[in-house]
Amino acid sequence: MKNEKNIIAFxxxxxxxxxxxxxxxxxxxNDILLYRFNNFKNRFGxxxxxxxxxxxxxxxxxxxxxxxxxMNAKKTVxxxxxxxxxxxxxxxxxxxxxxxxxxxxxxxxxxxxxxIKDLNYSFYTTIATGVADYAKTKGYSVxxxxxxxxxxxxxxxxxxxxxxxxxxxxxxxxxxxxxxxxHLFKLKMINYPFVLLExxxxxxxxVVAIDNIKAxxxxxxxxxxxxxxxxxxxxxxxxxxxxxxxxxxxxxxxxESSLVFNNDMIVSIGSRHEESYSNTMAYFKSRPRxxxxxxxxxxxxxxxxxxxxxxxxxxxxxxxxxxxIGNDDVAYAKLYPVPLTTISAPQYEIGRRAAEILIxxxxxxxxxxxxxxxxQTELIIRESTRAINKKD
Amino acid sequence: MKNEKNIIAFxxxxxxxxxxxxxxxxxxxNDILLYRFNNFKNRFGxxxxxxxxxxxxxxxxxxxxxxxxxMNAKKTVxxxxxxxxxxxxxxxxxxxxxxxxxxxxxxxxxxxxxxIKDLNYSFYTTIATGVADYAKTKGYSVxxxxxxxxxxxxxxxxxxxxxxxxxxxxxxxxxxxxxxxxHLFKLKMINYPFVLLExxxxxxxxVVAIDNIKAxxxxxxxxxxxxxxxxxxxxxxxxxxxxxxxxxxxxxxxxESSLVFNNDMIVSIGSRHEESYSNTMAYFKSRPRxxxxxxxxxxxxxxxxxxxxxxxxxxxxxxxxxxxIGNDDVAYAKLYPVPLTTISAPQYEIGRRAAEILIxxxxxxxxxxxxxxxxQTELIIRESTRAINKKD
DNA sequence: AATAAATATTTAATCGTTTCAAATATAATA
DNA sequence: TATTATATTTGAAACGATTAAATATTTATT
Numbered sequence: 001m002k003n004e005k006n007i008i009a010f011x012x013x014x015x016x017x018x019x020x021x022x023x024x025x026x027x028x029x030n031d032i033l034l035y036r037f038n039n040f041k042n043r044f045g046x047x048x049x050x051x052x053x054x055x056x057x058x059x060x061x062x063x064x065x066x067x068x069x070x071m072n073a074k075k076t077v078x079x080x081x082x083x084x085x086x087x088x089x090x091x092x093x094x095x096x097x098x099x100x101x102x103x104x105x106x107x108x109x110x111x112x113x114x115x116i117k118d119l120n121y122s123f124y125t126t127i128a129t130g131v132a133d134y135a136k137t138k139g140y141s142v143x144x145x146x147x148x149x150x151x152x153x154x155x156x157x158x159x160x161x162x163x164x165x166x167x168x169x170x171x172x173x174x175x176x177x178x179x180x181x182x183h184l185f186k187l188k189m190i191n192y193p194f195v196l197l198e199x200x201x202x203x204x205x206x207v208v209a210i211d212n213i214k215a216x217x218x219x220x221x222x223x224x225x226x227x228x229x230x231x232x233x234x235x236x237x238x239x240x241x242x243x244x245x246x247x248x249x250x251x252x253x254x255x256e257s258s259l260v261f262n263n264d265m266i267v268s269i270g271s272r273h274e275e276s277y278s279n280t281m282a283y284f285k286s287r288p289r290x291x292x293x294x295x296x297x298x299x300x301x302x303x304x305x306x307x308x309x310x311x312x313x314x315x316x317x318x319x320x321x322x323x324x325i326g327n328d329d330v331a332y333a334k335l336y337p338v339p340l341t342t343i344s345a346p347q348y349e350i351g352r353r354a355a356e357i358l359i360x361x362x363x364x365x366x367x368x369x370x371x372x373x374x375x376q377t378e379l380i381i382r383e384s385t386r387a388i389n390k391k392d
Numbered sequence: 393m394k395n396e397k398n399i400i401a402f403x404x405x406x407x408x409x410x411x412x413x414x415x416x417x418x419x420x421x422n423d424i425l426l427y428r429f430n431n432f433k434n435r436f437g438x439x440x441x442x443x444x445x446x447x448x449x450x451x452x453x454x455x456x457x458x459x460x461x462x463m464n465a466k467k468t469v470x471x472x473x474x475x476x477x478x479x480x481x482x483x484x485x486x487x488x489x490x491x492x493x494x495x496x497x498x499x500x501x502x503x504x505x506x507x508i509k510d511l512n513y514s515f516y517t518t519i520a521t522g523v524a525d526y527a528k529t530k531g532y533s534v535x536x537x538x539x540x541x542x543x544x545x546x547x548x549x550x551x552x553x554x555x556x557x558x559x560x561x562x563x564x565x566x567x568x569x570x571x572x573x574x575h576l577f578k579l580k581m582i583n584y585p586f587v588l589l590e591x592x593x594x595x596x597x598x599v600v601a602i603d604n605i606k607a608x609x610x611x612x613x614x615x616x617x618x619x620x621x622x623x624x625x626x627x628x629x630x631x632x633x634x635x636x637x638x639x640x641x642x643x644x645x646x647x648e649s650s651l652v653f654n655n656d657m658i659v660s661i662g663s664r665h666e667e668s669y670s671n672t673m674a675y676f677k678s679r680p681r682x683x684x685x686x687x688x689x690x691x692x693x694x695x696x697x698x699x700x701x702x703x704x705x706x707x708x709x710x711x712x713x714x715x716x717i718g719n720d721d722v723a724y725a726k727l728y729p730v731p732l733t734t735i736s737a738p739q740y741e742i743g744r745r746a747a748e749i750l751i752x753x754x755x756x757x758x759x760x761x762x763x764x765x766x767x768q769t770e771l772i773i774r775e776s777t778r779a780i781n782k783k784d
Numbered sequence: 785a786a787t788a789a790a791t792a793t794t795t796a797a798t799c800g801t802t803t804c805a806a807a808t809a810t811a812a813t814a
Numbered sequence: 815t816a817t818t819a820t821a822t823t824t825g826a827a828a829c830g831a832t833t834a835a836a837t838a839t840t841t842a843t844t
Contacts, residue, residue: 099491100830492800
């Protein structure tokens with residue numbers, strides 16, 4: 001207490017010096033102080049004792065038990081006592097610590113988490129929906145975390161889940177280069193149940209994934225059978241194993257045909273709209289019409305839409321001049337300006353299966369051996385592709 | 393222990409009776425037992441003592457401290473001891489309780505939660521992205537929960553967040569009828585910081601929202617100024633206050649014009665694709681061409697797309713026959729078959745502001761008075777609307 | 785006024801880890 | 815062998831609430 005006063009005094013001095021760093025007059029003087037105080041505390045680890053139920057009890061002149069009773073809406077508390085306690089709680093801005101509340105009689109609520117890569121990409125949110133629907137039938141709530149393709153975030157979330165008594169996690173892992181997977185090993189050590197949505201080299205774990213390689217092979221074969229010879233792949237973001245596998249599938253398809261693969265057929269254009277749009281523009285502007293491909297296999301539907309938009313701009317007709325194949329079959333792919341030929345992944349099913357395995361593991365008393373489920377994709381033919389019959 | 397054996401014996405009997413309910417031979421005999429056991433336990437509340445660090449310590453012949461050291465990767469543990477402990481942990485399938493781990497030295501990680509209504513609706517995921525981006529600058533992680541328009545889920549999630557030491561929550565509240573808001577009062581009682589994304593009658597809290605009424609008024613006025621007289625509003629899902637406010641705005645717009653409003657102008661068609669598509673079909677098939685409206689103000693862009701799709705099917709031209717206005721300005725609205733005229737809501741900004749207020753509250757030592765922020769929208773005119781000059 | 789019954793409050797044990805000073809074992813050195 | 819340094823392990827005290835049992839207080843009943 002006394003120490004706290006000293007710190008405040010000290011801070012007042014600091015404030016005079018650093019007042020200009022404050023966010024524009026959003027706070028009144030008092031709040032400025034507290035705001036700074038918090039910042040300072042966080043930055044320099046000056047610990048301020050947390051307000052506990054005991055403080056409230058003392059100030060209100062009752063026992064901890066009574067305060068607890070108020071918080072839990074027990075009807076045994078006399079109204080006047082109750083009011084007094086509530087008042088003190090407000091005054092002290094008392095925030096009971098959730099974990100402590102649940103320590104004694106382990107919380108009832110069952111919940112699992114899913115870590116996806118991109119919150120605004122329907123591929124992942126559809127998976128999450130599959131997870132949520134299945135989980136609900138088993139009485140579990142689902143919370144979603146998105147790493148937004150940041151490996152550090154992924155680590156943070158695995159830690160968060162496992163320390164907050166979220167019972168298990170489904171993870172779309174970021175596998176970059178030789179990939180840091182220490183956090184996954186940590187989970188394994190504490191027997192924390194989890195399911196991966198992509199294979200991760202070096203770790204034995206439950207996996208539910210799609211067969212990207214076969215998927216792309218199918219798409220390429222369809223184009224080759226349709227008479228296409230000048231085919232390219234517009235690849236996705238570098239750090240993704242989806243990107244890698246799709247490239248591999250593309251390459252692989254050629255080994256089974258009479259055409260030969262070469263590296264110029266892989267064009268990395270990303271999948272964010274602005275990025276892939278401008279990369280597409282650049283690609284076509286930098287080469288003569290005679291060198292245009294007749295077909296493009298896109299990384300995903302989102303990217304395909306950007307490509308189609310760019311092509312329209314360039315006055316290249318789809319599919320007359322160039323055929324386009326997407327990937328994912330998102331909900332609105334059939335509504336594109338040109339209804340999109342694409343590879344449909346069973347996103348919802350992925351989520352469902354992953355949730356199923358996860359919950360089985362959560363509820364098992366013994367450590368279960370890892371499972372591996374690979375789901376197949378389907379080529380959905382719409383209007384963005386056409387066969388070429390005249391060889392040129 | 394002995395009791396546990398009895399239960400297993402009892403279960404064996406039960407099993408004989410209910411063996412047919414088991415999932416198709418996925419488990420070996422032993423697992424079947426455990427699987428059923430868990431089910432049984434959950435269903436009838438037979439509590440099986442949880443495996444604790446003490447069990448591990450005892451079985452491994454060491455103290456709790458040593459086991460803890462292993463779990464926390466301290467380097468002071470002799471390798472053989474470590475291995476032995478890890479082995480026992482696996483054998484017992486020991487899962488340390490997260491909350492207990494964090495009890496002593498309050499977890500470092502700072503996290504906030506957001507409860508949205510629909511994980512697959514970009515309006516909300518964009519808000520969440522705004523939240524996440526701002527939160528990140530303050531060192532907070534964000535987890536997302538989606539109520540999927542289920543009020544019970546919303547309640548569950550508020551409880552989940554507050555008891556898992558998620559530091560605060562941003563909530564897109566479901567306000568149905570006279571609305572159950574007890575859970576929000578509970579949060580207030582424990583001074584749990586939260587921000588609402590819509591006004592909720594009867595509760596004083598932080599709110600960051602958009603001005604739906606003004607938004608729709610603007611849209612309707614634009615149509616009326618363009619000479620439209622037969623305007624209808626395709627309303628959204630019933631339980632949403634967005635739906636209500638938009639209807640109100642629509643109605644209100646007429647009171648400021650020379651046209652008169654009547655209830656037939658409000659058509660409830662929902663916002664899920666299948667639903668709004670078929671409702672649109674039904675709407676037009678059930679009336680003669682002469683009674684078609686010349687303009688439709690849609691609940692949101694998603695719905696607008698379904699409507700446009702249906703109209704195409706019916707061979708009604710947009711905007712030549714009917715003008716369409718959306719709502720939200722989602723990322724792909726400009727790429728629609730007919731680039732969509734729509735009302736742009738500052739989704740990202742909503743998220744940012746909400747996060748800002750939330751974190752300010754979290755970090756304040758005193759209880760701050762509630763804030764209310766109403767953000768304005770903008771009418772984005774594209775190609776799905778046109779003016780009518782000939783009066784008919 | 786005495787007693788019983790109903791209400792309200794306190795006390796003390798408890799949840800399952802982590803922490804860290806002290807104890808002990810082991811290895812290195814004189 | 816005794817001494818010192820180093821490596822391991824132990825064990826009790828936290829952490830911050832909840833809860834059942836014990837106690838105190840008020841109200842009702844005779």
